[in-house]
Amino acid sequence: MAVGLSGEIDPDPVAGVRLGSAPLGVRSDPRDDLTIIELAAGSRAAAVFTRNAFCAAPVIVAREHLGRQAPRYLLINAGNANAGTGSRGLADARSCCQAVAERGACSADAVLPFSTGVIGESMPMTRFPEAIDSAIGDLDENGWAAAARAIMTTDTVPKCISRHFEVAGHTLTVTGIVKGSGMIRPDMATMLAFVATDAAVEQSLLEDCLVRATQQSFNRITVDGDTSTNDACVLMASGAGGAPSIDDPSSDGARALCGAVSEVCTWLAQSIVRDAEGASKFITIAVREGRDEQECLQLAYAVAHSPLVMTAMYASDANWGRILAVVGRAGLEDLNIAAVRIHLGDVCIVADGERAADYTEERGQGAMAVDEITVTIGLGRGAAEAAVWTSDLSHEYVTINAEYRT
């Protein structure tokens, strides 16, 4: 059950961007699991990819194609990651791009492939032609909701959001979808996220905008500390919204665009954690008063990755000793434990290196009896801060990951 997500989505279309979905038949249940996104001629795109040294075939091909020309089509399949598939996997990814290119009357370099799912299985190549035909026949500006569903794997709800901003009197749109709920600890990228706007945007500004948004959204979440082989986040700008092009990074339009993209990315990133495998709680780990952002992040991730803290969160147990034990072992230089203060929500649980004087189990339990919990750790030695979002470690997480392939 996703925390704080109803599963109801109501995306706004983006002029110049059409989406079509169809069943490829990788999954055992009969549902759409292949999506094509078509961009109007003249669109631009920027992308960030996984830094995992073991990256999937489609990541290699997408990087290569993006370096050659602006894309016209994105091809996404769910259920098979086409990772660890060697030279055959690379040939398969290229062949899929070629199939779309023939139908779209463009070069194969104008097609970016994306895959997500089980690692190490060959792609069901014979089934692609029919599914691609069907998805192209389905292309529609209102295809976002169906696409948000088609890219899901262990996700329990589709994740999709829209925001609007103004440029020179024109109202423009940013709409994004994301999939991902396990093997989540993005590094410069996320699972699969596709964000589009009808703004016209200069290429390097588009790239900056994506990197900045990603740093503060997808790069601030973790479910299990495992960075995927297939992570990718793409920001597309069709220029079809009728507004003048945004070229100056210091303009009001650039600020409005980047603000809207950041909002969409943050919402999508948080939605991954809300729908994390087995999640029963949405947890923010905020570290304050650090010497620099790096040590704040280091500690925040250490807490987020502690199985002992995350099982206590699952049990709604205000086990402050486990949190303090992680603070002590997180490798922060010259840390003075006596200066550390920890809050669960509004309740101070640790002060001066021990249980806060006015803390009671009752107040701790009260702070834990909600679905969304913020753990705030004050280090008392600087002005830097950083936060990461994560989920608890539940029986359901173990069940999902012990049974994923079976």
Added chain:
Amino acid sequence: MAVGLSGEIDPDPVAGVRLGSAPLGVRSDPRDDLTIIELAAGSRAAAVFTRNAFCAAPVIVAREHLGRQAPRYLLINAGNANAGTGSRGLADARSCCQAVAERGACSADAVLPFSTGVIGESMPMTRFPEAIDSAIGDLDENGWAAAARAIMTTDTVPKCISRHFEVAGHTLTVTGIVKGSGMIRPDMATMLAFVATDAAVEQSLLEDCLVRATQQSFNRITVDGDTSTNDACVLMASGAGGAPSIDDPSSDGARALCGAVSEVCTWLAQSIVRDAEGASKFITIAVREGRDEQECLQLAYAVAHSPLVMTAMYASDANWGRILAVVGRAGLEDLNIAAVRIHLGDVCIVADGERAADYTEERGQGAMAVDEITVTIGLGRGAAEAAVWTSDLSHEYVTINAEYRT
């Protein structure tokens, strides 16, 4: 259920070392949970402690006392860690030492306190005098087995082992006990381990022997990556075995002693993992052909701490893709995935960066259908190697840690 441990122990006594146990009544079930170890006059001791910046009161006091004189008594209680208890916890630890010193006719500095259990609760001070009297009345050279049971917390079996070695025609003994099964990722030390020998050993040689043994045993295990606040390992030498003193680090006697101590420490360290919270498998992660030991350890720990790999182990799922994904994200510089080879037991599962050509699911399942599994990762770029021992991530782990305090 501990993997490969029957729970039956048959320790050999160590001349000059007596142990007594008694119920302090911290635990809800009525059993011994306080132990005193008495060392003959003239004994020496060395110890390593947790590097967690948030360390427990008894760790602070034990370090302080050990710096002043050789100990005559060790006082150990299980169920309450006396950690996060501030100045009151420190006063309590000192007061416990004083109580033992009065009965043992020694100075309080000759008593080392050790605690393990729940963090953040005050010690039940009123109950100590009677329990200490009772444990002192129980002192016996054959008290090892009872002590191994009395120091347990979430351990399911007592852990105790003996080894023998020869010095100048005398047969000497090393016997050790250990407790620990969660919050395990020792750093320079372990949970609580007490190892004694009747050899006479020069102080700096005793210290070297302990540090070397610890590096290759307790510092090579992990259950959940969480370093405890109370870790300690003590090596005691009574000199009561009748053999000449071992003073020369290059002597046969020193080699025999260090060999026996290392064997005991390795057995004890592995037994912690075999009895790890929720463990259904004992797993060795061996990294070979690395540039240096550091990168081998870095990768081995990354695999051992991956919830995705460890839930797959629990499910006996030969999910080689998850292992390869960790290899790719472990942060090894300039890693060439195409040179990586991975074995599960004797079965090669990954070669040339993809599934091994002769791999079948059947062979993978065969390799997983045992309780003790070795994952060997060859990096193909050097001669360094390192191994760590860990356990799988099971439903039982979540249950134990979601319910520990309740």
